[in-house]
Amino acid sequence: MxxxxxxxxxxxxxxxxxxxxxxxxxxxxxxxxxxxxxxxxxxxxxxxxxxxxxGSAGTKKSGKAKRPSEPKYANPNDPSQTWTGKGRQPKWYVEAIESGKTPAALEI
Incomplete structure:
Protein backbone atom coordinates (compact mmCIF):
# COMPACT_ATOMS: atom_id res chain seq x y z
CA MET A 1 0.00 0.00 0.00
CA GLY A 55 -2.43 -10.53 43.50
CA SER A 56 -5.93 -9.08 43.22
CA ALA A 57 -7.70 -12.30 44.26
CA GLY A 58 -8.24 -12.90 47.95
CA THR A 59 -7.54 -9.36 49.00
CA LYS A 60 -10.16 -7.94 51.25
CA LYS A 61 -10.80 -4.27 51.49
CA SER A 62 -12.17 -3.08 54.76
CA GLY A 63 -14.43 -0.56 53.08
CA LYS A 64 -13.18 2.12 55.43
CA ALA A 65 -11.30 4.98 53.90
CA LYS A 66 -8.26 6.19 55.79
CA ARG A 67 -8.82 9.49 57.47
CA PRO A 68 -6.07 12.06 57.39
CA SER A 69 -4.32 12.54 60.72
CA GLU A 70 -5.33 15.47 62.88
CA PRO A 71 -2.79 18.29 63.18
CA LYS A 72 -0.79 18.18 66.38
CA TYR A 73 1.48 21.21 66.03
CA ALA A 74 0.88 24.74 64.75
CA ASN A 75 3.25 27.46 63.67
CA PRO A 76 3.07 30.18 66.34
CA ASN A 77 3.69 32.87 63.71
CA ASP A 78 1.05 31.51 61.28
CA PRO A 79 -1.52 29.19 62.91
CA SER A 80 -2.80 28.14 59.49
CA GLN A 81 0.44 26.15 59.08
CA THR A 82 0.04 22.86 60.92
CA TRP A 83 1.80 19.52 61.15
CA THR A 84 0.53 16.13 62.30
CA GLY A 85 3.82 15.08 63.85
CA LYS A 86 4.26 12.41 61.18
CA GLY A 87 6.58 12.48 58.22
CA ARG A 88 9.10 15.15 57.39
CA GLN A 89 9.25 18.07 59.79
CA PRO A 90 8.17 21.37 58.23
CA LYS A 91 10.71 24.16 58.01
CA TRP A 92 8.81 26.35 60.46
CA TYR A 93 8.85 23.53 63.05
CA VAL A 94 12.60 22.93 62.68
CA GLU A 95 13.30 26.66 62.94
CA ALA A 96 11.13 26.98 66.06
CA ILE A 97 12.90 24.05 67.77
CA GLU A 98 16.32 25.47 66.83
CA SER A 99 15.32 28.84 68.28
CA GLY A 100 14.70 27.18 71.66
CA LYS A 101 10.98 26.37 71.64
CA THR A 102 9.90 22.99 72.93
CA PRO A 103 7.63 20.65 70.98
CA ALA A 104 5.07 20.98 73.79
CA ALA A 105 4.99 24.75 73.23
CA LEU A 106 4.05 24.19 69.58
CA GLU A 107 1.23 21.76 70.28
CA ILE A 108 -2.28 22.80 69.36
Whole structure:
Protein backbone atom coordinates (compact mmCIF):
# COMPACT_ATOMS: atom_id res chain seq x y z
CA MET A 1 0.00 0.00 0.00
CA UNK A 2 1.87 3.03 -1.27
CA UNK A 3 0.28 6.37 -0.56
CA UNK A 4 1.82 9.52 -1.94
CA UNK A 5 1.31 11.93 0.93
CA UNK A 6 2.76 14.83 -1.06
CA UNK A 7 -0.15 14.81 -3.51
CA UNK A 8 -2.89 14.60 -0.90
CA UNK A 9 -4.90 17.63 0.19
CA UNK A 10 -4.92 18.85 3.77
CA UNK A 11 -8.46 17.53 4.22
CA UNK A 12 -7.50 14.09 2.90
CA UNK A 13 -4.45 13.99 5.19
CA UNK A 14 -6.63 14.88 8.21
CA UNK A 15 -9.05 12.06 7.33
CA UNK A 16 -6.18 9.63 6.85
CA UNK A 17 -4.73 10.63 10.23
CA UNK A 18 -8.09 10.12 11.95
CA UNK A 19 -8.46 6.72 10.27
CA UNK A 20 -4.96 5.69 11.36
CA UNK A 21 -5.62 6.76 14.97
CA UNK A 22 -8.86 4.78 15.02
CA UNK A 23 -7.18 1.72 13.52
CA UNK A 24 -4.36 1.95 16.07
CA UNK A 25 -6.83 2.13 18.96
CA UNK A 26 -8.71 -0.91 17.62
CA UNK A 27 -5.46 -2.84 17.14
CA UNK A 28 -4.34 -2.04 20.69
CA UNK A 29 -7.68 -3.20 22.11
CA UNK A 30 -7.47 -6.41 20.09
CA UNK A 31 -3.85 -7.04 21.15
CA UNK A 32 -4.74 -6.44 24.79
CA UNK A 33 -7.63 -8.90 24.58
CA UNK A 34 -5.41 -11.54 22.94
CA UNK A 35 -2.63 -11.01 25.49
CA UNK A 36 -5.12 -11.42 28.35
CA UNK A 37 -6.45 -14.66 26.84
CA UNK A 38 -2.90 -15.99 26.44
CA UNK A 39 -2.03 -15.05 30.03
CA UNK A 40 -5.21 -16.68 31.36
CA UNK A 41 -4.42 -19.84 29.40
CA UNK A 42 -0.85 -19.95 30.72
CA UNK A 43 -2.05 -19.42 34.30
CA UNK A 44 -4.69 -22.15 33.92
CA UNK A 45 -2.01 -24.63 32.85
CA UNK A 46 -0.54 -24.26 36.35
CA UNK A 47 -3.93 -24.31 38.06
CA UNK A 48 -4.21 -20.60 38.78
CA UNK A 49 -6.42 -17.80 37.63
CA UNK A 50 -4.93 -14.60 36.30
CA UNK A 51 -6.37 -12.72 39.28
CA UNK A 52 -4.53 -15.04 41.67
CA UNK A 53 -1.24 -14.37 39.90
CA UNK A 54 -1.74 -10.64 39.78
CA GLY A 55 -2.43 -10.53 43.50
CA SER A 56 -5.93 -9.08 43.22
CA ALA A 57 -7.70 -12.30 44.26
CA GLY A 58 -8.24 -12.90 47.95
CA THR A 59 -7.54 -9.36 49.00
CA LYS A 60 -10.16 -7.94 51.25
CA LYS A 61 -10.80 -4.27 51.49
CA SER A 62 -12.17 -3.08 54.76
CA GLY A 63 -14.43 -0.56 53.08
CA LYS A 64 -13.18 2.12 55.43
CA ALA A 65 -11.30 4.98 53.90
CA LYS A 66 -8.26 6.19 55.79
CA ARG A 67 -8.82 9.49 57.47
CA PRO A 68 -6.07 12.06 57.39
CA SER A 69 -4.32 12.54 60.72
CA GLU A 70 -5.33 15.47 62.88
CA PRO A 71 -2.79 18.29 63.18
CA LYS A 72 -0.79 18.18 66.38
CA TYR A 73 1.48 21.21 66.03
CA ALA A 74 0.88 24.74 64.75
CA ASN A 75 3.25 27.46 63.67
CA PRO A 76 3.07 30.18 66.34
CA ASN A 77 3.69 32.87 63.71
CA ASP A 78 1.05 31.51 61.28
CA PRO A 79 -1.52 29.19 62.91
CA SER A 80 -2.80 28.14 59.49
CA GLN A 81 0.44 26.15 59.08
CA THR A 82 0.04 22.86 60.92
CA TRP A 83 1.80 19.52 61.15
CA THR A 84 0.53 16.13 62.30
CA GLY A 85 3.82 15.08 63.85
CA LYS A 86 4.26 12.41 61.18
CA GLY A 87 6.58 12.48 58.22
CA ARG A 88 9.10 15.15 57.39
CA GLN A 89 9.25 18.07 59.79
CA PRO A 90 8.17 21.37 58.23
CA LYS A 91 10.71 24.16 58.01
CA TRP A 92 8.81 26.35 60.46
CA TYR A 93 8.85 23.53 63.05
CA VAL A 94 12.60 22.93 62.68
CA GLU A 95 13.30 26.66 62.94
CA ALA A 96 11.13 26.98 66.06
CA ILE A 97 12.90 24.05 67.77
CA GLU A 98 16.32 25.47 66.83
CA SER A 99 15.32 28.84 68.28
CA GLY A 100 14.70 27.18 71.66
CA LYS A 101 10.98 26.37 71.64
CA THR A 102 9.90 22.99 72.93
CA PRO A 103 7.63 20.65 70.98
CA ALA A 104 5.07 20.98 73.79
CA ALA A 105 4.99 24.75 73.23
CA LEU A 106 4.05 24.19 69.58
CA GLU A 107 1.23 21.76 70.28
CA ILE A 108 -2.28 22.80 69.36
Missing amino acids: NIDLNTMSHKDLEKLLADVKSAMKNAQTRDLREARKAAEKAAAEFGFSLDELS
